[in-house]
Amino acid sequence: MDSLVVDHPLAASLLTILRDERSDNAAFRHALRRLTQMLIYEAVREAPVEQFDVRTPVAVTTGVRLKQPPLLVPVLRAGLGMVEQAHALIPQAQVGFVGLARDEETFEPVPYLESLPGDLSGLPVFVLDPMLATGGSMVQTLDMLVSRGATDITAVCVVCAPQGVETLAASGHPVRLVTAAIDAGLNDAKYIVPGLGDAGDRQFGPR
Ligand SMILES: O=P(O)(O)OC[C@H]1O[C@H](OP(=O)(O)OP(=O)(O)O)[C@H](O)[C@@H]1O
Numbered sequence: 777m778d779s780l781v782v783d784h785p786l787a788a789s790l791l792t793i794l795r796d797e798r799s800d801n802a803a804f805r806h807a808l809r810r811l812t813q814m815l816i817y818e819a820v821r822e823a824p825v826e827q828f829d830v831r832t833p834v835a836v837t838t839g840v841r842l843k844q845p846p847l848l849v850p851v852l853r854a855g856l857g858m859v860e861q862a863h864a865l866i867p868q869a870q871v872g873f874v875g876l877a878r879d880e881e882t883f884e885p886v887p888y889l890e891s892l893p894g895d896l897s898g899l900p901v902f903v904l905d906p907m908l909a910t911g912g913s914m915v916q917t918l919d920m921l922v923s924r925g926a927t928d929i930t931a932v933c934v935v936c937a938p939q940g941v942e943t944l945a946a947s948g949h950p951v952r953l954v955t956a957a958i959d960a961g962l963n964d965a966k967y968i969v970p971g972l973g974d975a976g977d978r979q980f981g982p983r
């Protein structure tokens with residue numbers, strides 16, 4: 777599986793704000809939006825473009841646009857904090873929604889929303905979820921996308937555990953990973969260590 781860890785001083789300082797337990801909900805959401813901008817920027821770097829004529833006030837020149845904007849798929853709740861910024865960068869993108877909540881005892885994702893186009897063949901998809909911990913939620917999301925024909929998926933995550941990266945790679949799904957960090961591991965509650973806590977709670981409060 778191709779993976780890219782975005783290694784940049786500005787990304788690292790935003791990640792530090794997310795990690796800091798003193799950051800309140802508003803500060804966390806603000807830093808997540810700004811870091812998402814950098815992750816999406818890098819995720820799009822190799823995207824195919826098409827050229828077209830554009831007239832400046834002076835002459836006709838060659839313009840560029842994305843050949844095919846990706847479908848953005850935030851995984852609720854935590855992915856909601858990434859979608860507005862991703863959409864601002866790629867305004868032509870359409871948006872689908874997946875809702876999953878990890879069971880706190882079994883750590884298995886429980887699906888509660890699947891709002892996606894019926895046919896995803898030929899359409900690039902960006903899955904937005906800040907946390908890749910065990911990888912269970914991401915693999916379940918990929919199952920939904922691949923069953924609709926998706927063959928070109930990018931998982932855009934803020935923090936990953938090595939276990940989640942391995943699970944994603946072993947899933948066999950057509951996915952690449954763009955992230956800001958791969959942390960040391962998981963604790964007994966399957967939280968990423970050092971991580972940033974519960975990315976849903978830190979944006980919206982406890983559920
Ligand atoms: O890799 P995993 O072990 O599956 O864990 C990662 C999942 O956990 C978090 O969601 P959570 O279930 O806490 O829901 P929330 O976004 O509503 O808080 C996170 O946003 C991922 O979706």
Ligand SMILES: O=c1cc[nH]c(=O)[nH]1
Binds near residue numbers: 907909966967968
């Ligand atoms: O560290 C973790 C693991 C799962 N979900 C989160 O929000 N954080």
Ligand SMILES: [Mg+2]
Binds near residue numbers: 974975976977
């Ligand atoms: Mg949560």
